Amino acid sequence: MFSYTLRRVFMVIPVLLGMSLVVFFMIRAIPGNPAQVILGQKATKEAVEALTHKLGLDQPWYIQYIKYLGGLLKGDLGESIRTGTAVSQEIWPYLAATLELSLAAMVIAVVIGVNAGIISAWFQNSWFDYIAMILALIGVSMPIFWLGLMEQWAFAIQLDWLPTSGREDVRNPIEPITHLYLVDTLLQGNTEQFMQVLQHLILPSVALATIPMAIIARITRSSMLEVMKSDYIRTARAKGLSMFWVVYKHSLKNAIIPVLTVIGLQTGLLLGGAILTETIFSWPGIGRYIYEAIGYRDYPVIQSGILIVATIFIFINLIVDLLYAAIDPRIKYNS
Amino acid sequence: MAELARNQVPLSTVQKQEEPVSLWQEGWRSFKKNKMALVGTGIVSFFILLAVLAPLIAPYGINEQNLSLRLQPPSSEHLFGTDDFGRDILSRVIYGARISLWVGFFSVLGSVVAGSLLGIIAGYYGRWIDGVISRIFDIMLAFPSILLAIGIVAVLGPSLQNALIAIAVINIPNFGRLIRSRVLSIKQEEYIMAAKAIGMSDMRILFHHILPNSMTPIIVQGTLAIATAIIEAAALGFLGLGAQPPNPEWGKMLADSKDFLTQAPWTMFFPGLAIMLTVLGFNLMGDGLRDALDPRMKS
Numbered sequence: 001m002f003s004y005t006l007r008r009v010f011m012v013i014p015v016l017l018g019m020s021l022v023v024f025f026m027i028r029a030i031p032g033n034p035a036q037v038i039l040g041q042k043a044t045k046e047a048v049e050a051l052t053h054k055l056g057l058d059q060p061w062y063i064q065y066i067k068y069l070g071g072l073l074k075g076d077l078g079e080s081i082r083t084g085t086a087v088s089q090e091i092w093p094y095l096a097a098t099l100e101l102s103l104a105a106m107v108i109a110v111v112i113g114v115n116a117g118i119i120s121a122w123f124q125n126s127w128f129d130y131i132a133m134i135l136a137l138i139g140v141s142m143p144i145f146w147l148g149l150m151e152q153w154a155f156a157i158q159l160d161w162l163p164t165s166g167r168e169d170v171r172n173p174i175e176p177i178t179h180l181y182l183v184d185t186l187l188q189g190n191t192e193q194f195m196q197v198l199q200h201l202i203l204p205s206v207a208l209a210t211i212p213m214a215i216i217a218r219i220t221r222s223s224m225l226e227v228m229k230s231d232y233i234r235t236a237r238a239k240g241l242s243m244f245w246v247v248y249k250h251s252l253k254n255a256i257i258p259v260l261t262v263i264g265l266q267t268g269l270l271l272g273g274a275i276l277t278e279t280i281f282s283w284p285g286i287g288r289y290i291y292e293a294i295g296y297r298d299y300p301v302i303q304s305g306i307l308i309v310a311t312i313f314i315f316i317n318l319i320v321d322l323l324y325a326a327i328d329p330r331i332k333y334n335s
Numbered sequence: 336m337a338e339l340a341r342n343q344v345p346l347s348t349v350q351k352q353e354e355p356v357s358l359w360q361e362g363w364r365s366f367k368k369n370k371m372a373l374v375g376t377g378i379v380s381f382f383i384l385l386a387v388l389a390p391l392i393a394p395y396g397i398n399e400q401n402l403s404l405r406l407q408p409p410s411s412e413h414l415f416g417t418d419d420f421g422r423d424i425l426s427r428v429i430y431g432a433r434i435s436l437w438v439g440f441f442s443v444l445g446s447v448v449a450g451s452l453l454g455i456i457a458g459y460y461g462r463w464i465d466g467v468i469s470r471i472f473d474i475m476l477a478f479p480s481i482l483l484a485i486g487i488v489a490v491l492g493p494s495l496q497n498a499l500i501a502i503a504v505i506n507i508p509n510f511g512r513l514i515r516s517r518v519l520s521i522k523q524e525e526y527i528m529a530a531k532a533i534g535m536s537d538m539r540i541l542f543h544h545i546l547p548n549s550m551t552p553i554i555v556q557g558t559l560a561i562a563t564a565i566i567e568a569a570a571l572g573f574l575g576l577g578a579q580p581p582n583p584e585w586g587k588m589l590a591d592s593k594d595f596l597t598q599a600p601w602t603m604f605f606p607g608l609a610i611m612l613t614v615l616g617f618n619l620m621g622d623g624l625r626d627a628l629d630p631r632m633k634s
Contacts, residue, residue, distance in 0.1 A: 018474035029490050141615035143566050145573045146589060146607030153600050272479035276570055280593070290482075291574060294489045306486050310478045 004325055012318055016311065017069075023307045024068050027299045028061065038081060038297045051081075055300075077308075078300030082293070087304045091286070095308065096179035097167060098285035101277065102270050104201050105208035109270075110263060113213040117220025117259075121228060122247055132217060139214025144273050148207040148280035155203060162199050165282040169196045204281040208273050212266035219262045223255040230254075257324050264320030268313045358551070358628070365627040372623020378616030382609075386432040395423035397430045398581045406599040416601040418591065424602060427583035428609050434584045435613060438499050438577075439565040443557050445503030450510025451553065455541055457511070458518025469515070472508035480505045481570055488576040495584065498577035502567050506560055513556055517549040551628045559621035562614045569610050585610045 030037050035051040056064045071078070077087035116136070120129040156164040168174050168181060174193055177184045182201070185194035227233065228251050236246050275287030282288070286305055293301035356364075366372055385392065394414075401421035409416045415424035457468035475483065487501035521527060522545065530540050571577035572586025580587065585606040592602035 014470060015473055015477050018470060019477055022474060022478075023486075026486055026490055031491075137618070138611070138615065141562065141611050141618050143569055143573075143586075143589075143607060143610045143614070145570060145586070146603070146610060149589065149593065149596065149603045149607070153596050153603065157597050268479040272481035275481065275485065276573065279574060290485070294485070294576070299489075302486065302489055306478065306482055309482055313479055314477050 001326065005322055008318060008321055008325075012314060015314060019307065019310050019314075020069060020072060021065070023303045023310075024065050026303055026306075027055070028057075030299075033057075034299065038299060072307075077304035080293075080301050081298045082296045082301070087301055091289070091304065091308065093176065093179045094284060094286045094289040097181075097283060098271070098274050098278070098287060098309075100180050100182060101201065101204055101208060101283060101285055102267075102274055104205035105270055106212070106263070106267070108205055108209035109212035109216055109266070112209075113216030114220050114259065116213075116217040118224055118247060118252065120217070120221045121224035122243070124225065129221075133221070136214040136217045139210050140218070142210055142214075144207055144211060145276045145280055147210055148204070148277055151203045151207055152280070162203050165280075167197070167200050167283055168193075169200075172196065204277045204283055207280070208270060208277045211273065212263075212270060215262055215266060216259060220255065220259050223258045224251055227251045227255045253327075257327060260320055260324045260327070264317045267316045267320075271309050271313055362624075362627040366623055369623045369626060371619050372627070375616045375619025375621075375623060378612055379620055382432050382436060382613050382616065385429050386436050389429050389433055393423075393426035393429045395426040397426060397583060398422065399426070406595060406602070408599070409601055415605040416599065418588075418599075418602050419595060424588075424605055427588060428585070428605050431583045431585045431588065431606065431609060432613070434495065434578060434582060435565050435568060435610070438495065438502065438568040439561040439613075439617075442499045442502040442564045442568070443506065443560045445500075446506035446510050446560065447553060447557055449503070450507045451514045451546065451549070453507065454511040454514025455518055455545060455549075458515040459522060459537070459541055459545065465515070468511070472511050475505070475508045478505075481567060484567060484571060485574070485576060488571060493576040493579065495572075495578040495582065498568055498571040501571070502564050505567075506564065509560065510553065510556065513552055514549055517552060518545055521545050521548050555621060555625040555628055558617055558624055562617035562621065565610065565614055565617070 027034055033048065033052070034057060035048045035055060036043065039047055039051060052058050056067060059067075075088050077091065079086055080090065083090065116132045120132045123129055152164050155162050163169075172193060174181050174184055174197070175188065177187055181197040182194065185191075185197055224247075228247075233246060233251055236250050237243075241250075274285055275291060277283065278285045278287040279291055286309060290302055290305035290309075293299075293305065399422060401417070404413070404417050404421040405419055407413055407417040407421075413423050413425065415428060418424055418427070453468050453472075457465040478486075483505045484498070484501040487504060488497050491497040491500065527540060527544060530544060568577055569584070569586030569589070572584040573590045575587075575590060578584030578587050580591075588606040589603060589610075592599070592606070595602050
């Protein structure tokens with residue numbers, strides 16, 4: 001397992017380097033002079049030259065890349081053109097907001113998706129199975145931004161059950177510690193604020209969870225159906241084990257491997273989807289940070305934001321890979 | 336005697352032997368039996384008809400404004416209501432089908448062509464070419480796809496055409512990997528070795544033998560990819576990075592409806608429904624094609 005882990009970790013390095021190269025060339029691929037594009041057509045020649053120099057665009061590209069890579073290794077993600085602050089200094093609150101939203105969405109997607117898939121397989125061809133699978137099919141085809149708007153309209157505007165947007169009640173702001181507000185309010189022992197944060201989290205996380213939930217439910221169902229046909233399950237049932245025990249103890253363990261793969265892949269969808277969800281619900285996460293940066297042509301922020309999200313995605317996939325190698329010994333031996 | 340017995344075999348039993356059935360005919364038979372796939376094909380055909388016949392069906396012009404009829408709820412005059420410029424939402428949804436299907440189809444076509452070429456080259460020539468192309472695919476797949484699309488549009492500038500290019504680019508590795516794996520298995524087949532042995536050129540082997548034998552997964556994956564491409568185009572439109580006003584692109588229409596959720600929820604309801612139905616149609620059709628043409632890909 002150790003050598004497999006080591007090999008898998010080493011495989012990440014060239015991908016990370018390649019990603020940094022893509023992101024590095026992103027700003028250089030802007031048609032025309034990037035500094036001119038960033039500052040606009042009315043900018044003075046001096047301002048354009050100053051920004052060209054500041055961004056290092058007046059040097060050969062390989063020197064620029066080496067410097068960029070060196071900066072990245074030291075944690076230097078560049079400087080926001082709009083705010084003049086180092087990206088590394090201002091990015092954490094945004095990143096924490098996205099992490100909180102994505103984690104909440106993943107928990108919802110996994111808990112509901114896996115259980116819906118199990119029950120569908122358990123009661124194959126029942127009304128529950130049909131309804132769950134039709135809902136899953138609709139869920140897969142649902143544009144997340146439409147679902148978000150409909151949730152806002154139904155639960156925030158019409159029923160007035162939950163807040164429309166934002167991450168906290170602006171009249172009762174949270175004193176951030178880790179910037180993960182659920183954790184912060186718990187650490188402060190403030191249950192009122194904790195409930196407020198939870199209420200703000202429900203609509204965006206449900207919107208974000210829908211597609212992964214639908215995919216997880218479909219994969220869990222088909223994976224469970226396959227496992228439940230196998231001999232050892234028939235033996236377990238013949239021995240008189242209860243259905244609940246057979247499903248959750250025997251079948252799920254073997255059916256979970258494709259589900260885990262899908263969960264890993266869905267994280268990318270989730271991080272991408274976060275940009276759309278955050279835009280609808282004015283959630284101050286990294287997606288919104290990148291989206292606003294596009295409006296201001298703040299390319300260092302766009303570059304770093306994309307690089308950070310992609311890096312998180314790679315590491316989540318690495319963890320998932322290692323996790324299913326730990327669950328299924330065939331994976332590490334075959335590779 | 337034996338000859339006599341052979342001659343006495345009734346002719347009808349010989350003639351009853353079934354005609355050989357091609358993969359496509361067999362696929363079509365199986366596809367026809369799949370009700371969900373037929374529903375999907377019906378939905379897709381409906382939207383294609385809407386797109387083609389838009390000028391004949393749409394009750395109003397694409398940008399026909401009537402400010403005295405701003406944000407009117409659905410009525411017999413305007414079945415889907417009107418937007419903040421007093422434009423008929425039904426007409427804009429009908430015309431929007433043209434944009435979404437166009438972007439979906441052509442972006443996937445771009446990804447298929449580029450992905451197939453790279454996949455074929457990587458799979459057939461192997462060695463360092465395969466290494467380089469496969470690593471490029473790995474790197475592209477390391478980015479969440481919509482994020483990469485946003486990055487590309489941020490560089491190229493927001494427009495429908497650039498959104499199409501971005502969507503085409505982000506889907507290249509999916510097709511590339513698919514074709515590469517097909518080529519790797521097909522090139523071991525005896526008929527490819529035979530073709531090589533008789534001195535057939537690489538180009539002829541690639542384009543006359545390997546590519547036609549890889550068509551099934553391309554068609555299946557392509558249909559499902561159109562669904563994803565339509566959602567991605569709508570997402571870029573929603574973020575203001577795709578179609579620009581006054582184009583009636585569904586995602587852009589949804590973005591515009593955000594400000595009128597309280598007063599006029601119908602401005603949000605119908606464009607979203609159109610996106611969902613189209614995507615559902617392509618998903619059902621793609622699933623049906625997969626089950627019919629490539630049973631190994633069944634999930």
